[in-house]
Amino acid sequence: MKEKNNFLGFLIRLFKPYLIFIILGIIGGLIESGALAALAFILKNVVDDVFVNKDFESLKWIVGVIIVIAAAKQIGFFLKEYLYPYAIYKVVQNLREKIYLNLLNAEPSFFIKHPHGDLVSRATNDLEAFVNVMKLLGVNLVAQIFTVIAIIIVLIYRDWKLFTIFIIAVPFLVIALNYFGEKRKKYSQMLQEGKGEYTQMLNQTITGIEVVKLFNKDIFLRIFRKLNQELFRREKKNVFYETFYLSSVEIIAYLATAGIIYYGGYRIIHGEITAGDFFSFLGGVLILVNSLQILQRGAVQLKALSPIVERIQFLLNIPQEKDEGIEFKGLKDRILYDNVRLKLGENEILKGINLEIKRGQKVGIVGLTGSGKSTIVKILPAIIKTYEGNVFLDEHELREYSISSLRRKIGMLSQDVFIFNDTLRNNLLIAKPDATDEELIEALKKAKADFVFEKLEKGLDTPLGEKGSRLSGGERQRISIARLFLKKPDIVIVDEATSALDVETEEFITEQLNKEFKNNTMLMVTHRLKTLEIVDKIVVVENGKIVEEGTEEELIAKKGIFYKFFVLSGQET
Numbered sequence: 001m002k003e004k005n006n007f008l009g010f011l012i013r014l015f016k017p018y019l020i021f022i023i024l025g026i027i028g029g030l031i032e033s034g035a036l037a038a039l040a041f042i043l044k045n046v047v048d049d050v051f052v053n054k055d056f057e058s059l060k061w062i063v064g065v066i067i068v069i070a071a072a073k074q075i076g077f078f079l080k081e082y083l084y085p086y087a088i089y090k091v092v093q094n095l096r097e098k099i100y101l102n103l104l105n106a107e108p109s110f111f112i113k114h115p116h117g118d119l120v121s122r123a124t125n126d127l128e129a130f131v132n133v134m135k136l137l138g139v140n141l142v143a144q145i146f147t148v149i150a151i152i153i154v155l156i157y158r159d160w161k162l163f164t165i166f167i168i169a170v171p172f173l174v175i176a177l178n179y180f181g182e183k184r185k186k187y188s189q190m191l192q193e194g195k196g197e198y199t200q201m202l203n204q205t206i207t208g209i210e211v212v213k214l215f216n217k218d219i220f221l222r223i224f225r226k227l228n229q230e231l232f233r234r235e236k237k238n239v240f241y242e243t244f245y246l247s248s249v250e251i252i253a254y255l256a257t258a259g260i261i262y263y264g265g266y267r268i269i270h271g272e273i274t275a276g277d278f279f280s281f282l283g284g285v286l287i288l289v290n291s292l293q294i295l296q297r298g299a300v301q302l303k304a305l306s307p308i309v310e311r312i313q314f315l316l317n318i319p320q321e322k323d324e325g326i327e328f329k330g331l332k333d334r335i336l337y338d339n340v341r342l343k344l345g346e347n348e349i350l351k352g353i354n355l356e357i358k359r360g361q362k363v364g365i366v367g368l369t370g371s372g373k374s375t376i377v378k379i380l381p382a383i384i385k386t387y388e389g390n391v392f393l394d395e396h397e398l399r400e401y402s403i404s405s406l407r408r409k410i411g412m413l414s415q416d417v418f419i420f421n422d423t424l425r426n427n428l429l430i431a432k433p434d435a436t437d438e439e440l441i442e443a444l445k446k447a448k449a450d451f452v453f454e455k456l457e458k459g460l461d462t463p464l465g466e467k468g469s470r471l472s473g474g475e476r477q478r479i480s481i482a483r484l485f486l487k488k489p490d491i492v493i494v495d496e497a498t499s500a501l502d503v504e505t506e507e508f509i510t511e512q513l514n515k516e517f518k519n520n521t522m523l524m525v526t527h528r529l530k531t532l533e534i535v536d537k538i539v540v541v542e543n544g545k546i547v548e549e550g551t552e553e554e555l556i557a558k559k560g561i562f563y564k565f566f567v568l569s570g571q572e573t
């Protein structure tokens with residue numbers, strides 16, 4: 001029951017700001033139903049006065065009245081069919097914005113746990129389904145209820161005995177409504193989930209198309225066919241139950257109509273009612289059946305609505321990052337990792353990290369793959385927050401600072417460079433939104449991204465393609481280095497970003513970073529000895545712990561892990 005209230009409350013909250021459009025829509029619906037009832041009502045005069053009594057004067061006013069009714073009906077139609085969808089689209093516009101903001105501000109860990117394609121599907125397929133269902137419901141439903149009431153009044157007024165025939169059909173309608181409605185709800189939910197899986201599969205295949213092609217395409221095809229078949233099965237079931245639902249309603253309606261014709265004809269033959277009464281009644285019944293059908297379709301959709309809304313609500317309840325706390329204005333004294341531990345799932349990733357980095361110091365972090373190097377540095381810009389122990393930036397613990405201020409002051413060059421499907425300019429501006437073209441070009445030059453000027457036909461305005469697909473791996477990395485030069489962070493983190501570059505460029509970049517960030521604090525995760533030449537100290541990470549710490553000479557003299565893995569084995573691990 002609580003859930004139902006939440007669901008309705010949620011819809012009411014969404015639509016409340018647009019109440020005026022909904023009220024006008026309802027008024028439109030009222031006018032429309034009134035007009036329909038009036039048409040059914042006036043049918044008696046058409047038959048009795050014009051057809052039976054052949055009264056020409058009556059014909060004139062009847063036609064006049066019909067024209068007025070038709071005009072009113074169209075005004076009502078406009079109010080209902082334009083203003084109500086207007087409100088729906090406004091609501092959807094707001095939802096899209098809220099969802100986008102929620103995704104932007106989501107806890108980074110949320111995206112590790114949740115399939116991305118499913119999120120996209122909820123924000124597209126489910127929003128679209130929401131529009132379609134809401135259009136059928138809402139004002140339409142209210143308008144149809146009015147029509148039903150107005151027509152029932154006309155029917156009872158014309159002949160209440162005939163009307164009882166209709167009442168007999170009601171329990172049958174209710175049974176059909178419940179049975180098929182439940183089925184429909186189940187399959188509509190499964191259908192939306194299936195659509196999510198489909199979007200996800202497309203997403204993954206397109207994003208990873210090169211891997212897909214290089215490995216076994218058949219496996220993808222097999223998975224896809226199974227998924228597609230299942231999606232078809234759900235669509236089929238969904239439409240099956242909808243059809244049967246509507247058809248059962250229709251059968252009941254036709255049986256009731258047959259009964260009315262039989263009993264009504266009997267009463268005309270025995271002079272109990274006029275032909276006008278009967279036709280007015282029959283006209284009303286036809287409108288009523290139509291309205292009931294729309295209502296029942298609405299009831300079916302109502303069953304589909306709650307799973308759709310639940311799927312959308314999920315997006316509105318994504319855990320959000322809180323951006324509160326003191327502003328981090330830059331490092332004054334030191335960074336101190338104090339017994340930092342981290343568990344992800346069952347695994348203990350960091351097992352008590354203790355590390356001090358003085359302001360302006362350059363620290364190299366080395367270690368075998370999977371030892372926890374990236375994890376250690378990702379704590380600083382609050383990408384990872386669930387650690388135990390403390391990380392102090394000067395006198396305050398990291399978690400006391402506002403996240404946005406940390407991220408403004410900390411720059412990170414990471415293992416995977418992300419280039420947006422946008423122009424080179426916009427890809428750079430994310431680092432400094434108000435930068436001039438001159439600044440952008442200077443940053444590119446410093447990052448040795450000169451290829452930009454030779455290769456890209458439209459210069460800064462060249463679109464870089466999906467994930468920067470028109471650039472080489474090294475070129476993408478230089479763009480990300482240019483971003484760092486534009487951002488001018490206080491603390492610089494380099495997470496093996498030079499690994500995709502050739503040795504010559506790498507040395508240049510290391511040199512440039514060192515020059516550009518001469519006085520900045522730097523953490524450099526690297527596999528290369530060359531890079532380590534510029535650092536003040538090296539820490540060696542093994543299995544979530546710091547096992548050695550010192551200058552290059554000290555570590556070599558020690559002949560420990562560093563010496564064994566990074567010096568003896570040659571240039572790189």
Ligand SMILES: Nc1ncnc2c1ncn2[C@@H]1O[C@H](COP(=O)(O)OP(=O)(O)OP(=O)(O)O)[C@@H](O)[C@H]1O
Pocket residue numbers: 112344345347349367368369370371372373374375376415
């Ligand atoms: N979300 C996660 N859930 C569980 N384990 C994770 C998660 N992310 C990373 N890990 C694990 O944490 C460990 C440390 O990962 P990390 O990325 O810090 O290694 P690394 O030292 O940077 O390795 P590399 O040199 O390959 O970049 C790895 O064993 C990895 O499998």
Ligand SMILES: [Mg+2]
Pocket residue numbers: 373374375415495
């Ligand atoms: Mg790493």
